[in-house]
Amino acid sequence: MVPVRLRGHHFLCVLTYRGYGYTPAFVANMSRVVAAIKAGAAVELTEGPDDICNGFTSACREISDHDCSLASTMEMDRTAIASVARLLPDIADKSSAIVLTAERVEALRVAFASGDNRQACKDCSWAEFCTAIAADGFSGTKL
Numbered sequence: 437m438v439p440v441r442l443r444g445h446h447f448l449c450v451l452t453y454r455g456y457g458y459t460p461a462f463v464a465n466m467s468r469v470v471a472a473i474k475a476g477a478a479v480e481l482t483e484g485p486d487d488i489c490n491g492f493t494s495a496c497r498e499i500s501d502h503d504c505s506l507a508s509t510m511e512m513d514r515t516a517i518a519s520v521a522r523l524l525p526d527i528a529d530k531s532s533a534i535v536l537t538a539e540r541v542e543a544l545r546v547a548f549a550s551g552d553n554r555q556a557c558k559d560c561s562w563a564e565f566c567t568a569i570a571a572d573g574f575s576g577t578k579l
């Protein structure tokens with residue numbers, strides 16, 4: 437199975453993904469990525485635009501607060517990586533492909549719901565939406 441490339445903060449976004457996003461094209465692409473991870477595709481940490489951003493970079497810049505290349509978005513990635521490293525120690529090894537098993541996703545979600553790994557979310561416009569999904573037990577999420 438072809439590995440999936442994810443940037444740092446998307447290790448959090450896949451946890452709450454319910455099939456909503458910026459545009460239908462974004463949703464179709466992200467749904468494919470999340471389905472691949474769920475099916476067992478390994479995940480490679482990447483810097484900057486990843487497979488969720490793929491093909492969406494310019495549109496994202498126009499309609500979202502997540503310009504893929506902004507320094508603040510790169511900082512968001514670094515913050516997210518630091519916050520998930522306790523549960524995903526292999527994320528620090530750039531040559532390692534990470535498998536997000538159901539057990540790991542569950543552990544990440546427990547930490548997400550408690551706020552333990554949400555430092556990167558603090559300035560995100562989706563923060564309340566994701567908080568509500570976590571409070572709802574992540575029901576209806578795709579991963």
Ligand code: SF4
Pocket residue numbers: 445448449450452556557560561562563564566
């Ligand atoms: S609040 Fe933003 S960064 Fe955090 S998981 Fe949700 S969409 Fe991703």
